[in-house]
Amino acid sequence: MCRYPEVRKALPILLATRNNDITVLEALEEGSLKENNFDFSSKIMNEENAHELMDFMIGSGLSKLFTDDRVKNLVDYVLGVEVGLDTNGWKNRGGKQMETVVGVFISNAVRKNPVLEYISEATPSAIKKKFGVDLSVDKSKRRFDFAVFNRELRQLYLIETNFYNGGGSKLKAVCGEFRQLNSQLSAQNIAFLWITDGRGWRTAEYSLNEAYDELDYTANLKMLEDGFLDSIFSRN
Template identity: 50%
Template structure:
C-alpha cells in the first residue's frame, strides 16, 4: 500500500516519486492577508482614536511642558497612547535612569487608565516624552495628526507578526484542502488541533504517545474503515541544520503511530528543503505519506482517506 496514492495521482514510476516531490516545492505561500492584518490595525487605532485627537491639540505648542501637564491633568486617559507612539505594546515600562552616569535605578511608568492625575505624576510623564524623544513630534510639527501617525505605527507593529502568520498560513491552506476531501466523503470526520484527549472524546480512539499533550494540526477519521489519520504541516523557505532534525522527528513520529495502526501524514513544502534533500528523502522513503501542496492540489488526500 505504500506510495500507492503517488502512483495513482501522478502516474510516475517509483524511482521518480521523490524527484517529482522536490521539483514541485513552492517558493512562497504568501496570501493577501499575509502582509497586513487591517482588521487588527483598525481595531487598535479605534481604541485610542479619541485620546490621540486630544493629543493633537499639543502639536506646535510654544510651551509644551506647561501645555502637556495641563492636558494630562485634565484628560489623564491620554497617557495610554504614549507607549503606542513609540511602537511599544506594554502598558508598564521600567527604564534605567542614566547608565552613563552609573545610575541603574529605574523610572517606572504605568500607562494604564487613570481617572485623575496629580501635578507630580503629570511632570513624570512629561519626563517620559522628553527623554524618549517623543517631545520632538510635538515641537517640530513633524506630524500633523497623531491618528494618522499611529496607523503607520500599527502597520509596522503588525508586520512583526508576519513570521507567525507565515507559520500558520501553511496550516490554513492545508485545512481548506483537507475540508474539500471531507466534503467529498460522508464517512470522514475532522478535528483541528487534535490532542489524544480530544480524539478519544470524539471517536473513542486511544492514541498513545510519550508526549500525551501533543497537539496534531489535524485529525481525520474514516468512520467506515475506522482508520485514523493524524496530520502535521510546515513550510520552510530557508534551509539549515534544523531541517535535518525535523526529518528525524517526523520519522520517529511516523514509526510510533504506525505501530498503533494510526496513519501519519506529514505535509511539508518550501524551497528550504533543496538544501536538505538527503535527510528528507530518508524520511520520505520511511514514512507512508510525506506530501506537499502540489500533491494535495492533485487530490491525493481523496486517494489516501478512501483506502
C-alpha cells in the same frame, strides 16, 4: 497608494520580511490553489495596483495595525521587526498559513466522502472523545494539526503540516522527529501524514528524501491540489 506610491516599499518590513517580491497562496473552495504575486519594488502604480495592495493589506491583517491603533510608534515597531528578523523566532512564521491552506483541502476531502470526519488541533484526549480511538504518543502534550477518521475502515489518519522559507538544522531535526513518530503510530495501526512545503527544503533534500522513504505518507501542496488526500483517505 496612488498619491504616495513610495509607501508600498515599506509594507514588506511591516510583515517581517525583507523580500520585495511576495507570493501569496490562496486555497480556493473547489480545492485548487491560486497564486497571487505582489512586487513591492515596482515603480508602476495605478488604480488597479492600488486596489490589489489594499486587498493585500486587508488579507494579511496589516491594515489592522493602523485602523485598530495597535501601533503607537511606527519607528519602534519597525525596529522591533528588524531585530526579530535576525533571530530564530521568525523561521517558521508561514506555518500557521500553511495549516490554514491544508485545512481547506482536508475540509473538501471530508465533505466529498460521507464516511470521513475530522478535527483540528487534535490532542490524544480530543481524538479519544471524538473517534473513540486510544492513542499513545511520545509527548504527553502532543497536538496534531489535524486528525481524520474513516468510520467505514475504522482508520485514523494524523496529520502534521509546516512550511519553511529558510534552511537550517531545524529541518533535519523535524525529519528525525517525524520518522520516530511515524514508527510509533504505525505500531498502533494509525496512519501518519506529513504535509510540508517551502524553498527551505532545497537545503535539506537528503533528510527529506529519507523521511519520504520511511513515513507512511509525505506530500506537498501540489500533491494536495492533484487529489492526493482523496485517494489516501479511502485506502485500506
